[in-house]
Amino acid sequence: MPNPRLYAGDQLRALRRAAGINQRAMAARLGLSVSYLSQLEGGERPLTAAVTAALARHYPQALAAIEGEGPARRFAALAEALADPALPPLGAEATQRLAEERPDIADRLVALHAAKRGAEDRLALAEETLTAGGATRLPWEAVRDWFHEAGNYVDPLDRAAEALGEAAPDESSLVVALRDHGLGIRIDPNADAPLARIDGVVLVLNGALPAESRRFQIAHRLAARAFAAPIAAVIDGSGLASEEARRLLGVGLANYAGGAIAMPYERFRREARAVRHDIDRLSRRFGVSFEQACHRLSTLQRPGAAGVPFFFCRIDMAGNITKRHSATRLQFARFGGTCPLWVVHEAAAIPDRILVQHAETPDGVRYVSMAKGLVKPSGRFARLPRRYAVALGCEAIHAADFVYADAVDRAGAATPIGISCRLCPRPDCDQRAFPPADRAIAVEPETRRIVPYRVV
Structure with missing residues (x-):
């Protein structure tokens, strides 16, 4: 390591001349005065810790030639590591003493700094890969991320919807409540009409809607009318910048409240526990679709009365995630497809059949998941039906509360899955x-x- 009495005038002068600069430029680069550099080059002064640190920053190879490869390399690496802005500053003298007197500690600090930089580089690369063209999120992505960051639970809306849902437990009572909020209902027999639309003071519903979808559309519109003020308050506090994102959030919040009206929180949580989260049984009891019941289970995160923490997602036939939320440690890729080993892909190709999987993520956490492929008929031959799959799962420690876990051997090997190929x-x-x-x-x-x- 640097010796307080090390004189290196000839080497410094040769270094400056090799760089093709005069003493003034060299002194400015090293942070020295011209007279002091002249004294160093003339052999009148020895190298100090400050000078050595400056050489380590700008001319590490020359410093190694002056001092010897090993000590110089350690000092240069340690000086770089301790210059990290995330750390409190440490003077050149203290850095020199640490490198000289505790080289073992110095080497560990250098290794830790290298590991930190490596992790930062990998994160930056992963983020660049994921954003693929810019950090600005599209409105749909921004709203999806907002729900995820909110834990997929909006307390004031959920409680208000619970009270309304208990007071209007069936479709006829929902129709009466909607009429009280200024909207009548009319059925449009045209199968090509929108699923639902407002025509003056009438909610017009597509006549081809199945019963559970019709009920949900009524609950959605009732929520938008009955909870207009709390929805507006949530939007105002959302931090979403674009008008499109704010409008989409409004639709999403009305959808959320509509689901909470159809499946009131405490009663739905209690029934779900009683049937060990059997989706088919819940669907029949609450008059909702398979997907609606799955989605509602992922929202049961009320403080002090939380349900089993589930993850939920919906994918299309190309593997794109169109809905996602996780109350577990499992995270979904924001962009691109999911792991091809995940059973949800097989379910998308085999509609109306429930598939179950015992899987393990790279962090060693095991999950039990259920997936089912669904088909929504288009109503006519010339229009293709919508095909997709939904998946619901929990960590294996909750298997006793998840009826689908009975179909897997949890003591055996688990399927190794990841988030996506680019992140696995x-x-x-x-x-x-x-x-x-x-x-x-x-x-x-x-x-x-x-x-x-x-x-x-």
Whole structure:
């Protein structure tokens, strides 16, 4: 390490001349006065910790030649690590003493700093990959993220909807309540008409809607009218900038409240526990669709009366996530497809059949999930039906409260799944579509594998 009596005038002068600069420019670069640099070059003064630190920043290879490779490299690396703005400043003298007197501690600090920088670089790369073209979120994404960050639970709306739902437990009472808020109902026999629309003081519903969808549309419009003030208050406090996002949030909040009207919180939570979250049974008891019941289960996060923490998502046939929320440690990719090993993809191809999976994420957490493919008929041959799948799951520690867990062997091996290929660190997955965004790959033409590269 730097010796307080180390004189290096000849080396400093040679370094300056090799750089093609005069003493004034060299002194400015090192933060010294011209006279002091002249004294250093003339051998009149030894190197100090401050000078050595400046050399370490600007000329590390020259410093290594002056002092010796090992000590100089340690000092330069330690000075860089301790210059991190996240750390309180440490003077050059103290840095020099630490490197000289406790090289073991110095090396550990350097290693920790390298690990921190590596993690930051991987995070930045992953974020760049995910945003793929800019950090600005589209209105739909912004609203979806708002619900996720809110825990998919909006307390004032949920409580108000619960009270209204208990007072209007069936479709006929919902129609009366809607009429009290200024809207009558008319059925449009045209199958090509919108699902629902407002025509003056009438809610016009598509005649092809199944009973559970018709009831939900009524509850949605009732919520929008009855809870206009609390919905507006939530929107005002949302922080969403664009008018499109704010309008979408308003629709989403009315949908949320509509579901809470059809499935009042405490009664729905109690029934769900009683049937161990059997979706078919809940759907029949509350007159809602399979998807609506799944979605409602993911919102049962009332403080002091929370339900089982579930994750819920809906994907289309291309694997795009069109709805998502997780009250568990499982997180969904904001962009791109999900893990191809997840059972929800198989369910999308096999409608009206429930598939169950015991899976493990890279962090070692195990989950039990249920997935079902659904088809919404279009009403005529010329228009393709909508096909998608929904998935609902919980961590394996809650398996006793999840009837679908009875169909898997939780003591056996779990399917290894990840968030998405670009974010999954597993090095040995044969289903990988892309290499992980934060890892390097090795391409070895002499060795043929299922995936044409090796994650390193």
